[in-house]
Amino acid sequence: MQPLFASDQPATVLVAGGSRGIGRALVEALLQRQDIGRIYVLARHWSEPAGDPREQRLCVDLTDPQVLHGLGEQLRAECLRLDLLINCVGLLHEPDGLQPEKRLADVQLDWLLQSFTVNAAVPLLLARELLPLLRGRHLCRFASLSARVGSIGDNRLGGWYAYRAAKAAQNMLLRTFAIEWARLNPNGCCLLLHPGTTDTGLSAPFQANVPEGRLFAPAFVAERLLQVIAGHGPADSGNFYAWDGQPIPW
Template sequence: MSSASPWQDWHGTGLVVGCGGIGQALLQELGRIAPGLQLVGASRQDWRLPGDPLWREVEFLPLDLTDDSSLSVLAASLENHPPLRLVINTAGLLHGPLLQPEKRLSQVNRQALELSFAVNAFAPLLLAQAIESLFSPTDPFHFASLSARVGSIGDNQLGGWYAYRAAKAAQNQMLRTLALEWARRKPKGCVSLLHPGTTATGLSAPFQAGVPPDRLFSPERAAQQLLDVLAVLEPQQTGQFWAWDGQQIAW
């Protein structure tokens, strides 16, 4: 991002939720380009290494997005911070011991569907609900959450991945609806769904084999691209679904 980026003039609190590969890279990049933001990283575990100067200016707050009481504690912890100006939710779940992307209908099960929806669909909206009162009442702000192109209904040409596709599509609908409400009540806000592209993180690790090298992004590159997209968005563009290159994605 160029030195002319508007991030250098932003002041307040910047919150990144989910501090895996992309989340950590976002915090690092924001520390470089947005010195006026007080940075907070919220996740299940503290990822910072003791004594590592890289994280000296980043505060850690514990957060379990599937636990309402944890969301309440996060909101209470942020009440003494400057108003929120930037929130980016990077938390997502594609695979794990109880969840694998389905190749056919026979592989769909209720527990996996519920788990995927809890993290990929419900959590971003409940996060917004918990921190709604903490946004700046006088300055523009961003609330963004990572979605995925596979969550686009219009772009679905391959099928499969029932739980993940459906949960991301549900997130898109929920945050689109939130954007319409906030456009009336918080007109300085911009709500965005962001597709980061295939990024070399644990989430995509089992599925990277067929990705062309020039389309497999490092977390650092993904973070820079996402912040470039957000930097040019204005409140009038709230409630849209954007790819890493700034192109709008069909719902």
């Protein structure tokens, strides 16, 4: 397994969507490491300050272009590079509101656009704004949570139009970014990751039919995703993997 970070200086990490679920578990796992210098953790809202001085919590609406631009300016002023960026932002349903479509008649334009904004555009726009911190020759990874249901080749059940299509769009956008990024940092690696069905608020309404042993705790998923990230380097950039390291067809 390759090292997660270069050894020349303490690592600077950013986790988008790090206030709960898988994102929070990833932050907590990373804070157990001694080679972490600082973790920027993004969320819409924070209810309490961070307990570890290395964790810098930022309130950010990643769907707002001006806020995203301001985030980029702030980070460029505070650090010289990012060693790891993990995007955990995602939208599958709204509490007491819109849900994944079961049939074509359920499709609504506003829900399609909202899903594409959060699930596809946000990770790419993060890459755009933070590209100056990803350039260079340092070992650097950009990982984003996708989903197996975003695989066109693996789609056998149908339904979930907006979420499936938005995750498929994210896969294409970030694979395209990976090709450009390779020219700007030959040691960069962009990965699309399927975390499996995890016991979080995102999956809560859909857990009833999950097979026994296939509903994972966030801490387990965070550990496995970090192993997958560490196990892949520049030659694997732009590829799509499950939590167990197995490749997923596009």
